[in-house]
Amino acid sequence: MIVTESLSKRYPRVTALDRLSVDIAPGVTGLVGANGAGKSTLIKILLGLAPATEGTAHVLGLDVTKDGGAIRERVGYMPEHDCLPPDVSATEFVVHMARMSGLPPTAARERTADTLRHVGLYEERYRPIGGYSTGMKQRVKLAQALVHDPQLVFLDEPTNGLDPAGRDEMLGLIRRVHTDFGISVLVTSHLLGELERTCDHVVVIDGGKLLRSSATDEFTQVTTSLAVEVTDTDAHPDGTAALRTALAGAGVAVTAGAPGSESLASAGRLLYVEAAGDDTYDLVRDTVAGLGLGLVRMEQRRHQIAEVFRDADAAQTTPAAPATPAAPATPGAPGAPAAPAAPTREGGAHDVA
Numbered sequence: 001m002i003v004t005e006s007l008s009k010r011y012p013r014v015t016a017l018d019r020l021s022v023d024i025a026p027g028v029t030g031l032v033g034a035n036g037a038g039k040s041t042l043i044k045i046l047l048g049l050a051p052a053t054e055g056t057a058h059v060l061g062l063d064v065t066k067d068g069g070a071i072r073e074r075v076g077y078m079p080e081h082d083c084l085p086p087d088v089s090a091t092e093f094v095v096h097m098a099r100m101s102g103l104p105p106t107a108a109r110e111r112t113a114d115t116l117r118h119v120g121l122y123e124e125r126y127r128p129i130g131g132y133s134t135g136m137k138q139r140v141k142l143a144q145a146l147v148h149d150p151q152l153v154f155l156d157e158p159t160n161g162l163d164p165a166g167r168d169e170m171l172g173l174i175r176r177v178h179t180d181f182g183i184s185v186l187v188t189s190h191l192l193g194e195l196e197r198t199c200d201h202v203v204v205i206d207g208g209k210l211l212r213s214s215a216t217d218e219f220t221q222v223t224t225s226l227a228v229e230v231t232d233t234d235a236h237p238d239g240t241a242a243l244r245t246a247l248a249g250a251g252v253a254v255t256a257g258a259p260g261s262e263s264l265a266s267a268g269r270l271l272y273v274e275a276a277g278d279d280t281y282d283l284v285r286d287t288v289a290g291l292g293l294g295l296v297r298m299e300q301r302r303h304q305i306a307e308v309f310r311d312a313d314a315a316q317t318t319p320a321a322p323a324t325p326a327a328p329a330t331p332g333a334p335g336a337p338a339a340p341a342a343p344t345r346e347g348g349a350h351d352v353a
C-alpha cells in the first residue's frame with residue numbers, strides 16, 4: 001500500500017526524514033515516534049502535499065511526486081491540528097467535504113449521515129462544531145476523512161487531547177474502520193501502548209530514521225522471564241521481598257519493578273524471574289511453598305513495544321542525557337519493567353500509555 005525508498009526531507013535547520021525505507025501492507029499500521037520524529041512530515045509527503053528532498057514514495061502504486069491528486073482521491077486524511085470551522089454543523093461540514101471529493105449532492109448527504117452515525121455523532125451533528133468537546137471534534141475529523149469511501153486513511157494523532165475513555169473509544173472506532181469497511185489505516189501516535197492494542201503492524205521512527213518495522217505480535221513475543229506474584233503472611237508481611245531474597249539466595253536472577261501491561265492493583269508486587277528452563281518453575285513453586293506464601297500467579301511475560309524504545313535509548317544514552325526514571329534500563333534485561341523511556345531527542349520524551 002505504501003512503499004518508500006531512502007526518503008529524506010531536509011529543512012534548513014533540521015532533517016525531518018532521513019533515508020526512510022518502509023513497505024506497508026494493507027491492514028491497520030501504527031506509525032510511532034516521539035514529538036518531532038517526522039510522522040506528520042511523512043504523511044504530508046505521502047499525500048503529495050510536500051515534496052521530499054530525495055528518495056521515492058508510492059501510495060497505492062501511485063507516485064507521490066506526480067500523482068498527488070489521484071492519491072488524495074483514494075486516501076482520506078485526518079490532520080493533527082484543529083482545522084474545523086466553528087460556526088457550521090458537523091453535517092454541513094462533512095457534506096461540504098464529500099462534495100469537494102466529487103460526490104453528487106444526494107450521495108454526499110447520505111454518506112455524511114452514515115459516516116457521522118458510524119463515528120458516534122447523532123443529534124448533535126446539527127449543532128455548530130464550535131460547541132463540541134474535543135472527542136466530538138476528533139470524530140468529525142475522522143468522519144470527513146472517511147466520507148468519500150477511501151481505500152486508505154492517514155490518521156495523524158487521532159487520540160490527542162482525549163481522556164482515557166475517549167481514547168479507548170477512538171481506538172475501537174479506528175479498528176472498526178478496517179474490520180467493518182475494509183479501509184486500511186496508517187495511524188500515528190506517540191503513545192506506545194495504544195498502538196500495541198490497535199495495530200497489526202507497527203513502524204517506529206526516531207529522528208526521521210527507521211528504528212523498526214514489524215508485526216505487532218513480533219514486538220510482543222513471549223520472553224524467557226516469568227512474572228510472579230505472591231501473597232503476604234503474618235510471618236512475611238512483605239511476601240514479595242521475602243521471595244525475592246530467597247530466590248536471589250538460590251542464584252536466580254530476579255528483578256522487581258512497576259509492571260507495564262499488568263493491572264495497577266499488582267503494581268510493585270510483581271517479581272520478574274529469569275527462567276533458565278522448567279526447573280525454574282519448580283524452584284519458584286518450592287520456594288513460595290517453603291516460605292508459606294500463597295502463589296497468586298506465575299506466568300510468562302510478553303515484551304511490550306515500549307521496550308524497543310527503552311533498548312534503543314539505552315544504547316544511545318549519553319552522560320548529558322536527562323535522568324531516566326528510577327527503573328533500571330539495562331538493554332535486553334528480560335525482567336526490566338516497561339518504564340517510560342528516556343527522551344531520545346531534545347524535548348522529545350516518549351509517553352507510555
Ligand SMILES: Nc1ncnc2c1ncn2[C@@H]1O[C@H](COP(=O)(O)OP(=O)(O)OP(=O)(O)O)[C@@H](O)[C@H]1O
Pocket residue numbers: 011012014015016033034035036037038039040041042157
Ligand atoms: N515546515 C517546516 N519547516 C521547518 N521545520 C519543520 C517543518 N515541518 C516540520 N519541521 C521539523 O521537522 C521535524 C519533524 O516534524 P514532524 O511534524 O514531522 O514531527 P512529528 O513526528 O509529526 O511530531 P508532532 O507530533 O510533534 O507533529 C521537527 O523537528 C519539526 O520541527
